[in-house]
Amino acid sequence: MSTLASNIQAPAVPLKKTRSGRYQLSQKDVSSWLVLAVGVTFLFSLIFFLGFAANYKWDQFSPAVAAKIATEFFRFDKIAFADQLSILALLINTVILGFITTVLGALIGLPFGLMAARNLSWPWLSNLIKALASFVRAVPTIIWVLLFISGYGLTSTTAIVGMVFHSWAFFVKSYGESFEEVDPGTIEALRSTGCTSFQVISSAVIPSAATRIISWIAMRSEINFAVAVVIGPAVGVAGTIGSVINGYSRVGDYSGLGFSLFCVFLTALVFELILTRLKQRSAR
Numbered sequence: 001m002s003t004l005a006s007n008i009q010a011p012a013v014p015l016k017k018t019r020s021g022r023y024q025l026s027q028k029d030v031s032s033w034l035v036l037a038v039g040v041t042f043l044f045s046l047i048f049f050l051g052f053a054a055n056y057k058w059d060q061f062s063p064a065v066a067a068k069i070a071t072e073f074f075r076f077d078k079i080a081f082a083d084q085l086s087i088l089a090l091l092i093n094t095v096i097l098g099f100i101t102t103v104l105g106a107l108i109g110l111p112f113g114l115m116a117a118r119n120l121s122w123p124w125l126s127n128l129i130k131a132l133a134s135f136v137r138a139v140p141t142i143i144w145v146l147l148f149i150s151g152y153g154l155t156s157t158t159a160i161v162g163m164v165f166h167s168w169a170f171f172v173k174s175y176g177e178s179f180e181e182v183d184p185g186t187i188e189a190l191r192s193t194g195c196t197s198f199q200v201i202s203s204a205v206i207p208s209a210a211t212r213i214i215s216w217i218a219m220r221s222e223i224n225f226a227v228a229v230v231i232g233p234a235v236g237v238a239g240t241i242g243s244v245i246n247g248y249s250r251v252g253d254y255s256g257l258g259f260s261l262f263c264v265f266l267t268a269l270v271f272e273l274i275l276t277r278l279k280q281r282s283a284r
Helices: 002-007 029-053 063-072 082-117 123-138 141-152 155-181 182-191 197-208 210-235 241-252 254-283
Strands: 015-016 024-026
Touching: 029 182, 063 254, 082 123, 082 155, 082 210, 082 254, 123 155, 141 155, 141 210, 155 210, 182 197, 197 210, 210 241, 210 254, 241 254
Parallel strands: none
Antiparallel strands: 015 024
């Protein structure tokens, strides 16, 4: 009986044993404070939204325009077939732009991700690369694109470089965390047999994190696609579907606007389905 009692482990929660033999929380219960914080945040957000809505220029809102949007938004038959093909071509260009910037960022970020992993690099180098990547990630992609455009001019190349730069920082963090989760026993076993660092990385580290790497690439492709859609009207880069969406909205062509947004929605849905599938495979 005493042996059985000695094998019973204390609960893995912040409890302490009192003199009477009972357990009680060693820390104060913060659940009520958490509920209060969430409630206060929601209340302030609601007040801000109501104040924002109250300042909207509702007198400029035309019921006729709302009715026109409702009736023409899904009238895809009013769009000429040549215009539909043009929109689809711009959509493909946008997907290609997002995919190219993702692949380049993934390839460039791989060696830096290896150096950012603490189990594969020196601590000072790992901290330095992580700090640099954190700074790059803190600045939105659009800002980086604008900075490169201000220095090199408005071209497709500068837009690609700005998107790749932010993607690089994303993959440095993703790779570093994935590589740090590799079983240290496997790495030590390979090193004890005389394997070089390249052999350890190529035969153990990357294969072990391959599924997570593919998931990160799919996730970043979805992000870069959304950035590529916005980058057209925001920065002025032509050749993306965002430019034609901006044009249709300016002239009030709601059929073309609806068709363009519908194409973007379907593409984003495909990205989401692929990402969900990859996450399910990585969880097995």
